[in-house]
Amino acid sequence: xxxxxxxxxxxxxxxxxxxxxxxxxxxxxxxxxxxxxxxxxxxxxxxxxxxxxxxxxxxxxxxxxxxxxxxxxxxxxxxxxxxxxxxxxxxxxxxxxxxxxxxxxxxxxxxxxxxxxxxxxxxxxxxxxxxxxxxxxxxxxxxxxxxxxxxxxxxxxxxxxxxxxxxxxxxxxxxxxxxxxxxxxxxxxxxxxxxxxxxxxxxxxxxxxxxxxxxxxxxxxxxxxxxxxxxxxxxxxxxxxxxxxxxxxxxxxxxxxxxxxxxxxxxxxxxxxxxxxxxxxxxxxxxxxxxxxxxxxxxxxxxxxxxxxxxxxxxxxxxxxxxxxxxxxxxxxxxxxxxxxxxxxxxxxxxxxxxxxxxxxx
Amino acid sequence: xxxxxxxxxxxxxxxxxxxxxxxxxxxxxxxxxxxxxxxxxxxxxxxxxxxxxxxxxxxxxxxxxxxxxxxxxxxxxxxxxxxxxxxxxxxxxxxxxxxxxxxxxxxxxxxxxxxxxxxxxxxxxxxxxxxxxxxxxxxxxxxxxxxxxxxxxxxxxxxxxxxxxxxxxxxxxxxxxxxxxxxxxxxxxxxxxxxxxxxxxxxxxxxxxxxxxxxxxxxxxxxxxxxxxxxxxxxxxxxxxxxxxxxxxxxxxxxxxxxxxxxxxxxxxxxxxxxx
Numbered sequence: 001x002x003x004x005x006x007x008x009x010x011x012x013x014x015x016x017x018x019x020x021x022x023x024x025x026x027x028x029x030x031x032x033x034x035x036x037x038x039x040x041x042x043x044x045x046x047x048x049x050x051x052x053x054x055x056x057x058x059x060x061x062x063x064x065x066x067x068x069x070x071x072x073x074x075x076x077x078x079x080x081x082x083x084x085x086x087x088x089x090x091x092x093x094x095x096x097x098x099x100x101x102x103x104x105x106x107x108x109x110x111x112x113x114x115x116x117x118x119x120x121x122x123x124x125x126x127x128x129x130x131x132x133x134x135x136x137x138x139x140x141x142x143x144x145x146x147x148x149x150x151x152x153x154x155x156x157x158x159x160x161x162x163x164x165x166x167x168x169x170x171x172x173x174x175x176x177x178x179x180x181x182x183x184x185x186x187x188x189x190x191x192x193x194x195x196x197x198x199x200x201x202x203x204x205x206x207x208x209x210x211x212x213x214x215x216x217x218x219x220x221x222x223x224x225x226x227x228x229x230x231x232x233x234x235x236x237x238x239x240x241x242x243x244x245x246x247x248x249x250x251x252x253x254x255x256x257x258x259x260x261x262x263x264x265x266x267x268x269x270x271x272x273x274x275x276x277x278x279x280x281x282x283x284x285x286x287x288x289x290x291x292x293x294x295x296x297x298x299x300x301x302x303x304x305x306x307x308x309x310x311x312x313x314x315x316x317x318x319x320x321x322x323x324x325x326x327x328x329x330x331x332x333x334x335x336x337x338x339x340x341x342x343x344x345x346x347x348x349x350x351x352x353x354x355x356x357x358x359x360x361x362x
Numbered sequence: 363x364x365x366x367x368x369x370x371x372x373x374x375x376x377x378x379x380x381x382x383x384x385x386x387x388x389x390x391x392x393x394x395x396x397x398x399x400x401x402x403x404x405x406x407x408x409x410x411x412x413x414x415x416x417x418x419x420x421x422x423x424x425x426x427x428x429x430x431x432x433x434x435x436x437x438x439x440x441x442x443x444x445x446x447x448x449x450x451x452x453x454x455x456x457x458x459x460x461x462x463x464x465x466x467x468x469x470x471x472x473x474x475x476x477x478x479x480x481x482x483x484x485x486x487x488x489x490x491x492x493x494x495x496x497x498x499x500x501x502x503x504x505x506x507x508x509x510x511x512x513x514x515x516x517x518x519x520x521x522x523x524x525x526x527x528x529x530x531x532x533x534x535x536x537x538x539x540x541x542x543x544x545x546x547x548x549x550x551x552x553x554x555x556x557x558x559x560x561x562x563x564x565x566x567x568x569x570x571x572x573x574x575x576x577x578x579x580x581x582x583x584x585x586x587x588x589x590x591x592x593x594x595x596x597x598x599x600x601x602x603x604x605x606x607x608x609x610x611x612x613x614x615x616x617x618x619x620x621x622x623x624x625x626x627x628x629x630x631x632x633x634x635x636x637x638x
Contacts, residue, residue: 052536075538087533091551100547101537158537 002065002161002194004028004051009060011046020046022218023060028196033188035209036198043218044198045166051196052081052164064162080160084167086151088139094125094150095135101158119153145176156191165197169204181207202242206230214238236283236358245288245317248327254280259354262325264302269352272362283355288317290351291329293343301346302327306337320345395614398607405603417608426582427609430590434569435616437586440504441511442564446557449515454549456516457523471513484577491578498580506578507568515560522556558628562620569617587613
């Protein structure tokens with residue numbers, strides 16, 4: 001059990017002079033399930049690999065627990081890493097794979113076997129009365145989900161103080177991914193081991209993590225609980241990145257205590273009026289899910305025509321043409337309007353956000 | 363007007379006739395090798411007119427015949443060991459460390475290596491061996507062979523090391539494995555088919571090579587089988603077919619055994635240089 005702390009952690013790659021990590025200061029609490037989220041090339045994988053010791057930072061320090069591990073080799077940090085491709089050794093059986101961390105440490109064979117059985121039964125690999133166990137198989141004879149469990153079992157057998165997962169779910173197909181997500185969250189709760197995982201999938205980060213660090217160009221753009229990051233993205237980057245249906249980010253101007261956006265006058269969120277000057281240029285952020293759509297005119301609503309209706313199952317995603325600007329809103333399945341119908345979309349005032357210069361005002 | 367079935371039948375007959383001729387072309391020498399040693403008066407025909415084991419008993423009494431097989435074994439084994447060892451290390455390094463112009467170096471080496479063991483290099487090789495006091499030394503022969511085989515061996519093995527994902531090694535490293543453990547537990551087992559391929563290839567190369575040991579080895583006690591085979595000619599240059607055939611049969615057995623063993627263990631998968 002350990003917390004992780006980085007101090008001014010910087011990593012520059014010699015070839016091309018790319019700054020993958022830019023003076024990061026980050027504290028991950030003991031027992032926390034922590035997500036590093038961002039688009040590819042944002043430095044999240046470099047950060048994970050630096051925590052593991054597979055990359056050496058250009059400057060700054062990494063602490064795990066009470067110790068400064070910046071110069072400690074990977075094997076002495078008490079971390080276990082699950083790679084994106086799981087990195088199961090194809091020439092070893094499942095048992096040998098799970099026992100490998102112990103074999104390297106010279107743990108006696110009998111103790112290895114106990115640990116393998118414990119880890120394997122924890123991850124449902126030993127089989128039941130109806131299904132045979134997987135322990136004698138080779139990784140090549142396992143499905144993707146089973147391979148992932150073996151990789152997790154191997155990591156738990158190492159009894160680390162920190163787990164590092166690199167895109168743990170990206171190699172699974174969509175259905176299996178949901179299953180594995182629930183499984184992973186339960187496992188982390190039971191083990192209560194500090195866990196850091198990297199993902200580019202915002203839904204995965206929201207679903208799994210206790211806290212999320214959203215990264216861009218080697219910096220953390222927002223750090224918070226999934227709820228905070230989803231409800232109040234700190235800047236337009238996070239706002240556009242988080243959410244299955246992207247947030248509407250509409251450019252507008254402040255006028256008479258309202259925001260003039262796409263020929264519509266929208267009410268400002270509470271407490272923002274005094275902080276913004278008249279005629280200030282702002283970006284209005286409103287998630288498609290937080291609109292009330294009606295066929296009757298409403299004050300402070302966007303008036304638009306329905307351009308496209310995409311079926312999402314229990315709801316519909318409408319793309320409205322509002323004076324030449326596209327605004328997306330979600331309506332319940334029974335409220336599907338006629339194509340080209342004129343509707344009024346009223347953003348929920350308590351969920352509307354204003355950004356000035358890309359940063360959240362309120 | 364031709365019936366299409368007749369045409370198909372004719373094509374089939376033609377194809378099989380061609381294949382039979384081709385098969386005969388390669389099979390006849392094999393049959394000769396199987397029959398001539400047991401013939402009291404062998405000619406270049408495939409026949410056993412008078413069965414005998416006398417040819418073998420003559421070979422057993424020959425002071426150089428059987429020891430030469432042992433010499434060949436030493437040369438082939440030593441070369442294979444050195445070649446595989448050095449080439450594996452070099453291939454691993456080349457596929458893991460970024461060397462500028464890496465592929466260029468590799469192709470240049472490959473090109474030059476055919477010169478090292480080629481006929482044109484024999485005089486400088488002899489002089490080099492002479493200066494290094496490696497004339498009439500098995501070590502000298504092994505080193506020359508190794509030098510000639512290593513580049514192609516690196517080329518073959520690099521394909522195998524390239525195809526071993528880096529995450530395997532990193533995973534082992536995070537679990538605390540030392541570089542030596544990573545090599546022994548992960549890398550070597552992963553490239554084992556490649557090592558087997560290179561071993562067989564190196565052994566066969568040395569086993570069949572005549573010129574290098576013939577030039578570098580002076581003492582008949584150290585002659586490998588390929589050179590001893592050459593001594594079964596009379597002074598007039600007439601081949602002693604009885605001894606040559608019998609010795610050839612003995613000479614081919616170790617290579618066949620090696621093939622069978624490796625083929626049984628690994629299945630023959632010659633990938634070298636080709637991306638799967």
